[in-house]
Amino acid sequence: VTSDMLPVNNVMTNDTGEYTCIVTSEAGNAKTSVTLSVEPYDLSVEANPGLELTFGENVTLTCTSEGGPTLNYTWMLPDNTEVTSNMLSVNNVTTSDTGEYTCIVTSEAGNANTSVTLSVEPYDLSVEANPGLELTFGENVT
Numbered sequence: 001v002t003s004d005m006l007p008v009n010n011v012m013t014n015d016t017g018e019y020t021c022i023v024t025s026e027a028g029n030a031k032t033s034v035t036l037s038v039e040p041y042d043l044s045v046e047a048n049p050g051l052e053l054t055f056g057e058n059v060t061l062t063c064t065s066e067g068g069p070t071l072n073y074t075w076m077l078p079d080n081t082e083v084t085s086n087m088l089s090v091n092n093v094t095t096s097d098t099g100e101y102t103c104i105v106t107s108e109a110g111n112a113n114t115s116v117t118l119s120v121e122p123y124d125l126s127v128e129a130n131p132g133l134e135l136t137f138g139e140n141v142t
Contacts, residue, residue, distance in 0.1 A: 006019065006021075008036070010108075010109075011036075011038050011109075012038065012108070012109040012110055013038045013109060013110035014110065015036060015038050016036060016037055016038045017035070017036060018033050018034070018035050018036075019033065019034050019035075019036060020032070020033040021033075021034075038110075042065065042066050044063070044064055044065075044114070045061055045062065045063050045064075045101075045103055045114055045116050046061070046062045046064070047059060047060070047061050047062075047116060047118075048060050048062070051116055051117065051118055051119060052119045052121070053093050053118065053119065053120050053121070054120070054121050054123070055093065055094060055095065055120060055121065055122050055123045056092055056093065056094075056123075057092075057093055057120075058089065058090070058091045058092065058093070059089070059090050059093060059118065060087060060088070060089045060090075061075070061087070061088045061089075061090075061101055061103075061116065061118075062086065062087050062088075063075070063086045063087075063088075063103035063105065063114070064086065065105045065112070070107055070108070071086075071105050071106070071107050072084070072105065072106045072107065073085060073086035073103060073104070073105055074103075074104045074105075074106070075088045075101060075102070075103055075104075076101070076102040076104060077099075077101060078097075078098070078099025078100055078101065079099075086103075088101065090118070093118075093120045094120060095120050095121075095122055097118060097120050098118060098119055098120045099117065099118060100115050100116070100117050100118075101115065101116055101117075101118055102114070102115040103115070
């Protein structure tokens with residue numbers, strides 16, 4: 001570019017880098033450089049009621065981001081299933097729902113992602129038998 005100004009419009013993450021201005025005249029040359037850093041979107045995930053759940057509970061994961069004209073959200077589930085939405089509801093969780101959930105946000109300006117780990121505890125089960133309980137093979141116990 002032959003100009004005293006370099007406009008960078010609609011800055012995107014791939015515009016990150018070093019830019020050098022070189023001035024040439026009869027007196028000689030001079031140059032200076034500047035580094036442009038474009039940060040990706042600020043992503044956050046909210047889990048309601050939380051990330052540690054008990055078998056059978058419901059959870060909603062909400063991914064939010066600031067920036068960009070049109071943002072597209074995709075959730076990547078532990079089994080590699082993709083869900084296109086900024087909000088993900090998992091109902092009646094089981095231990096098979098345990099794992100990493102990744103929210104990916106994309107737009108013309110680039111993409112970013114963040115992950116949370118969902119933990120599902122199984123039911124607390126216990127069995128009590130009356131002391132001295134004796135059964136004959138084939139009998140029923142309640």
